[in-house]
Amino acid sequence: GAGVSQSPSNKVTEKGKDVELRCDPISGHTALYWYRQSLGQGLEFLIYFQGNSAPDKSGLPSDRFSAERTGGSVSTLTIQRTQQEDSAVYLCASSLGAGANNSPLHFGNGTRLTVT
Amino acid sequence: DQQVKQNSPSLSVQEGRISILNCDYTNSMFDYFLWYKKYPAEGPTFLISISSIKDKNEDGRFTVFLNKSAKHLSLHIVPSQPGDSAVYFCAAWDNSGGSNYKLTFGKGTLLTVNP
Numbered sequence: 001g002a003g004v005s006q007s008p009s010n011k012v013t014e015k016g017k018d019v020e021l022r023c024d025p026i027s028g029h030t031a032l033y034w035y036r037q038s039l040g041q042g043l044e045f046l047i048y049f050q051g052n053s054a055p056d057k058s059g060l061p062s063d064r065f066s067a068e069r070t071g072g073s074v075s076t077l078t079i080q081r082t083q084q085e086d087s088a089v090y091l092c093a094s095s096l097g098a099g100a101n102n103s104p105l106h107f108g109n110g111t112r113l114t115v116t
Numbered sequence: 117d118q119q120v121k122q123n124s125p126s127l128s129v130q131e132g133r134i135s136i137l138n139c140d141y142t143n144s145m146f147d148y149f150l151w152y153k154k155y156p157a158e159g160p161t162f163l164i165s166i167s168s169i170k171d172k173n174e175d176g177r178f179t180v181f182l183n184k185s186a187k188h189l190s191l192h193i194v195p196s197q198p199g200d201s202a203v204y205f206c207a208a209w210d211n212s213g214g215s216n217y218k219l220t221f222g223k224g225t226l227l228t229v230n231p
Contacts, residue, residue, distance in 0.1 A: 045220075093159075104150055
C-alpha cells in the first residue's frame with residue numbers, strides 16, 4: 001500500500017529564497033506531523049495537524065516557517081527567506097490519531113534541504 | 117534540555133551476536149516508548165514499542181526492556197544480522213497531557229553489524 005509521500009526528495013536553494021515542501025499522508029490518517037533532523041541531531045518536532053482542529057505550531061523555529069494542510073490531507077511546509085541553518089532533512093509523518101492509543105507515526109523518506 | 121538520551125552515537129557488533137542499544141529518559145510522565153530504525157535516505161520505520169505498565173516486549177529477534185525506576189530502556193537484537201545495520205532512534209510519548217501527540221526522540225545510535 002501507499003506510504004507517506006514527500007516531495008521533492010532533495011532541494012538545493014540559495015540563501016534568501018523561499019521553499020515549499022510537500023507531504024501526502026497515508027489515506028485515512030487524520031494526524032499529520034512535520035519533524036526536522038539536522039546533522040547529528042535527533043528528530044525535532046515542528047508542527048502537528050489533527051483533523052479540523054487548530055494545528056500545534058509550537059515547534060516551528062521562527063516566523064519564517066509556516067505550514068498548512070488542505071482538505072485534511074496534503075500538507076505543505078513553507079520556509080521563507082531560507083538561511084543556512086535551515087539545512088536539514090524535513091520529515092513528514094502521519095498516524096491514525098494522536099498518542100499511543102493509536103498507531104505509531106509512519107514517516108516519509110524526507111526532503112533533504114540544502115541552503116547555500 | 118534533552119528528555120530522551122541515547123548516549124552511544126555508534127555501536128559495532130559481529131553478525132550472530134547480541135546488539136544492545138540503550139536509551140535513558142528524564143521525563144517521568146513518559147508512559148509509552150518506541151524504537152524506530154532508519155536506513156540512509158529513508159524515513160524512520162517503526163520497530164517495536166512498550167507501554168510503561170510492562171517491563172518487556174518481544175517481537176521475533178527484537179526485545180525491548182523497560183526499567184521505570186531507572187528511567188532506562190534497551191533494545192536487544194539477537195542474533196544480529198548485517199541487514200540490521202541502521203540508525204536506531206528511541207522515542208517516548210507522554211499520554212497524560214494535552215500534547216500527547218508529541219513524540220520525543222533521542223539523537224539515535226548507529227548500529228553496524230559486521231559479517
